[in-house]
Amino acid sequence: MLPRIVVNLKLYRESSGPRALEVARAAEGVWRETGVLIGVAPSLLDLWRVAEAVEIPVYSQHVDPVEPGARTGHVSPRLLREYGVSGSLVNHSERRVRLDQAAEAVAMLREEGLQSILCAGDPTQSAAAAVLRPTAVAFEPPELIGTGIPVSRARPEAVRETVELVRRTAPGVLALCGAGITSGEDVRRALELGADGVLLASAVAKAPRPYEKLVELAGAVEIEG
Numbered sequence: 001m002l003p004r005i006v007v008n009l010k011l012y013r014e015s016s017g018p019r020a021l022e023v024a025r026a027a028e029g030v031w032r033e034t035g036v037l038i039g040v041a042p043s044l045l046d047l048w049r050v051a052e053a054v055e056i057p058v059y060s061q062h063v064d065p066v067e068p069g070a071r072t073g074h075v076s077p078r079l080l081r082e083y084g085v086s087g088s089l090v091n092h093s094e095r096r097v098r099l100d101q102a103a104e105a106v107a108m109l110r111e112e113g114l115q116s117i118l119c120a121g122d123p124t125q126s127a128a129a130a131v132l133r134p135t136a137v138a139f140e141p142p143e144l145i146g147t148g149i150p151v152s153r154a155r156p157e158a159v160r161e162t163v164e165l166v167r168r169t170a171p172g173v174l175a176l177c178g179a180g181i182t183s184g185e186d187v188r189r190a191l192e193l194g195a196d197g198v199l200l201a202s203a204v205a206k207a208p209r210p211y212e213k214l215v216e217l218a219g220a221v222e223i224e225g
Contacts, residue, residue: 001037002037002039002057002115002117002135002136002196002197003037003057004036004038004196004197004221005036005037005038005039005187005197005198005200005214005218005221006038006039006040006041006057006117006138006176006197006199006200007027007038007039007040007041007201007204007205007214008041008061008089008092008200008201008205009042009043009201009205010043010061010094010201010205011043012201012202012205014205014206015042015204015206016045017045020040020042020043020046020049020050021046021049021053022210023040023204023210024040024042024050024053024056024058026210026211026214027039027040027054027056027204027214028056029211030211030214030215030218031056031218034215034219037057038056038214039057039058039059039086040054040057040058040059041058041059041060041061041089042058042061043061044060044061044062044075047083047085048083051083051085051086057086057087057115058084058085058086059085059087059088059089059115059117060075060080060085060087060088060089061088061089061092062075062088062092062095063075063076063077063080063090063105063108063109064076064101064105065101065104065105065107065108077105077108077109077111077112077114078108080112080114081114087109087114087115087116087117087135088105088109088114088116088117089117089138089199090105090106090109090116090117090118090119090134091118091119091120092119092140093119093121093142094145102118102129102132103132106118106134107132110133115135115136116134116135117134117135117136117137117138117176117199118134118137118138119137119138119140119199120137120138120139120162121140121141122139122158122162123139126139126165126166126175127162127165127166129166130166130169130170131169131170133170133173134173135173135174136174136175136176136196136197137162137173137174137176138176138177138178138199139151139158139159139162139175139176139178140179140199141154141155141179142179144179144180145178145179145180145201146180146202147179147180148180149180150179150181150182150183150186150189150190151178151179151181152186152187152189152190152193152195153180153189156193159177159190159193159194159195160193160194162175162177163193163194163195164194174196174197175194175195176195176196176197177190177195177198177199178198178199178200181198181199181200181203182200183203184216184217184219187217187220187221188220191220191222198217200217204217
């Protein structure tokens with residue numbers, strides 16, 4: 001199951017090392033308390049120990065379409081699986097890859113039974129990304145990332161269009177949105193626009209009390225059934 005909320009911890013000092021574990025455990029605690037599944041994407045330096053420490057989904061921030069072997073500085077889908085990682089972000093705006101690389105990475109993650117969250121910057125790119133059949137397409141306008149201006153408020157029509165295009169292009173592929181998501185109201189609005197979930201970063205990663213922030217965000221998600 002894909003989380004309704006995915007937190008990218010990036011390479012912030014505030015969410016690296018022991019703090020990565022703190023945020024991940026906070027996310028796990030909120031999941032147990034509320035039933036809202038939350039995933040985290042720690043830096044590669046923290047990935048293995050976070051995946052070992054919690055039961056919620058843990059994602060790599062990047063993956064390369066390569067097998068283990070004589071390679072330097074690469075991240076292999078097979079090793080992600082062996083280390084207990086749930087999947088990976090692909091083509092985040094801060095870690096772009098070519099279309100052919102994205103396609104191969106998504107395919108290799110699928111072969112390993114891992115989830116892929118393929119990022120795209122606009123509705124048209126999102127539709128093209130959906131053709132690759134990732135687990136989810138995450139629509140994040142690059143100009144809004146890190147601004148605190150939520151995409152669900154600044155560009156609601158683009159969120160709605162993205163959701164419609166993704167579902168029409170590839171039924172079964174989920175549609176997330178992100179960029180500037182900082183509050184429970186931002187999450188609520190994104191879900192009202194049709195998104196299946198949100199991808200966010202600094203609102204949680206840099207929060208002095210991540211548990212409280214995650215409780216707020218999870219409170220915007222209605223649990224089905």
